[in-house]
Amino acid sequence: MTVDAWIAEPVNWVFSIVAVVILFTAVRVVTSPNVVHAALYLVAALAGSAVMFLLLSAEFVALVLVLVYIGAVLVLFLFGIMITRAPTGFDEGLSNDRKLVSAAISLVLLGVLSWASLSAFGTDTVNTVGSPTATEILGDAILGRFVIPFEVVSFILLSALIGGITVARRDLTPLEEEERKAV
């Protein structure tokens, strides 16, 4: 595809802008010295991903991303940060001395991955115009072909839920235990 043709496609413009936003916010998630800011940058990065899905006509996935990740998971993040005694202000302890080494390794990994991805997918084009995937097809796939992983996922979530409650909950002191027995 030539550069001219690429520029002529408005979708590519949107893509470029969103990609820059995602990159910037994703970098800020790890570099921000403030936990709440990091979480909010993550929100922005996820919102950008949702827009990417929209550009690919995957409405359902985009909205589920918003609903689940932005609407629930990250709200819980923020809730967790605020309800515990985690520092909500600036915290220098969030990053450590190995910052440079980690950055170097990340950059090498980025290089290798980009090289490999470009070599594998560099010439592929994504069909920009397509009708949205019907929710019905997704539903049929999840409850048909993928019913086993779907059901198993519910066990993963259930075990995470129950285990989380058990670990987080305050144990009764021996005194309280006695009281409970007495009742």
Place this chain on the structure above:
Amino acid sequence: MTFEIDYLALAPELVVAGTIIAALLLDLFLTRSKKYWVAVLSVVGVAGGLVPIVYMLAEGGTRSMFDGSYVVDEFALILKIVFLVSGYLVLLMSVSYIEADRYYQGEYYFLLLSSILGSLVMSSSRDLIVLFIGLELTTGPLFLLAGWRKGDAKSNEASLKFFILGVLSTAILLYGMSLLFGLTGSVEFTAIAAAIPDLVSEPALALSVLFLIVGFAFKASAVPFHFWAPDTYEGAPTPVAAYLSVNSKAAGFVAMLIVMYTALPGISEVWAPALWVLAALSMTVGNLSALRQGNIVRLLAYSSIAQAGFMLVPFAAAAVAGSDLAQAFSATVVYLVIYALMNLGAFAVVIAGARRTGSGDIDDWAGLGQKDPVLGLLTALFFLSLAGIPPLAGWYAKFVMFASVIEAGGISTLVLAAIAAVNSVIAFYYYARVIKAVWLDTPSEELLARPGREYAGSIKLTLAISMGLTIAIGIYPTFATYFGEASRVIATGGG
């Protein structure tokens, strides 16, 4: 499009899933002193899961569902037996351990059963999604179980280290899977295998395979992805450590073998050397580190890392030499079965020994044989078996491993065999050290003064079962060979 569901093929999973829910509900209605009924239910449920498996084994044949993404063949059935039996033994050894301290009992069994369910699902998976989800259900509950002793800083450390590294490895694994899916356009192993030949030159394919290996190697705690294992084993409740060293390790292993064998045989030049290196490193580093351990659980942790290396040897050797992988498969499965039994036995001994001596330090175990001859004998039995001394089961595992390597031929495999041989000698040294401490060292006053308490029946049963099987396989190895032969079915199944 509708898919027929073969309920008989799913019966083991359904029985375990039913047990999970029943255990959860039962726990709700029991008072604290009656909680052991949850354990009883779990044990019965897991044993019940074996019934349909035996039936299907007797009937034979391959059952394939959902476009071949979920296959119940003899290989899967054999692995399900391994997971269920080892899960059964872990449940048994948990009963007294969990009841003694005031942990949340019902939730403990619930999580352990969930993990078992995950490994059952995983062993039937012939598709990336099912495999991944099954593997996650296997390891997910263990993050929590490792930190079950909430008041204990070591347990918290165990859980955190396991969790953080585990999540990282999961991310890497998932990245590898997504690359693989992007390249081949399919999640099913057979379809991936069919698409591989056109893609061999892609660097992204090699990268994705390496990512997969890293992810699986973490779960199997192979060197150099083993750092979490010793600390986690030491801090986690001992039955959980036993489970980690057997079920969860086997799950990672089996997942790796299934993927490499059914989906990626076309690109073995990438993963074979990687597995070779993993095997050699795991054996060497695991054994050398085990030499210096004073804590028995840490010793077993490093020994299990080394054993993982031994397990990898046949497969790595055959892949490097380009010989018949099916042979290597059966050797690995035989090793896995035997390792599971004797390692669980060793952990049961550790639990019993820790109760008797009140310590996990090998030095404190000095003279345990005089204090408690039966336990001393069992210690000798399981550790000698781990070292590979005939007529205990361990020798046959080693024998099968060396046999398959020699069959594979080639210089690099012989080097690997030499490394394995040297490591077997090193391993013998530290296993023997435990036995020496138990039988030859003089007991301390303190130990002799400790009151001799009766062991719980469940621990006795665990020890009896694993002892019986260890001796039986050692004397009559054909039994284990059957497992190995049956597991070759994967060569023809998967479609």
Place this chain on the structure above:
Amino acid sequence: MDWIDFLIVVLRVVVVFALLLLVTIINVWAERKVVADFQNRIGPERAGPFGMLQTVADGLKLFFKESIIPARSEVGMFLLAPFLAVIPAFLIFLNIPFGRPITIGDRVIPLQGMDVDVGLLIVLAMSSMAVYAVVIAGWSSGSKYPLLGGVRATAQAISYEAAMGLAMVAVVLFSATQAADAPGGTLSLAELVERQSGTWAGIIPRWNLIPQIVAFVIFFIAAIAETNRAPFDLVEAEQELVGGYFTEYSGMRFAMFFLAEYINIFSMSALTATLFLGGWNGPTWDGVLPVWLSALLPFVWFMIKTYVLVFIFFWIRATLPRLRYDQLMALGWKRLIPGALGWLMLTAVVLGYRRFGLPWS
């Protein structure tokens, strides 16, 4: 798409926006009047006829007031929060069909801001986004009462959203069997309304309300909680938290939070009306009445249904005392969510039985 279609889209959005602003002005006044009547007071009566211009006067006052930015606040976030409150509230209503599609020439114009296949999901997603305004406002104010209000709001939104979503699922499931021609579910709000047209046995309107009464109750309770209205207004409980998350806000920025709250009340009532009360469905006497009247009537029906629900909002506020925090959580997690799950299961079983019969036969 030619320029006329584009113009129509723009016009639809503008109409929705104007409608929401107008309705808010009326609602603020109506609430004060209704609550005043409940409490045997007179309420606003000076500005305009029956005090109807009171809201306008208040709005003007707020407009000219100083907007204070506290010294310890996170300025960027502090300024962003009011917008985050208004935008989702507006986007929710954008999805709701407020009248029967009008045919002009060969164009069919849906009376709806936007009609997408997954409208219901957008509504859910947007209502879950609304909590960010509260959290960010509470946190960025750099003061303890707003922070507490923000934390409360987070927990409340998460808890009640689950119940709300589950109640919606039951409705979607039910309406999947209600289509005359095309069996299969839909998440499009316009289609959901369409499927509630007509009557059962000639007299009972085919509203989802009757077969889905449990879902309706759960949904409406959750909707009240989602909008942080009494008796679930712990987020802004004056006696405990001064003003809650917007304590530090003043002037226009405060007005925006106020606006968002009232838009939310109206949007949630409209959504409830759409899902359960048949939306704009109602007798239009086509052919009997003049064309323009028949076209207008669905909008009237829609407004009447919505205002009945809005009135219930006010009624509940005037009647019920505020819940304690643990009661709020207990109601959400121990009553509504299990209730919604149970109802969902019952709905699924009944519908499955009607469609496939007994599993073993």
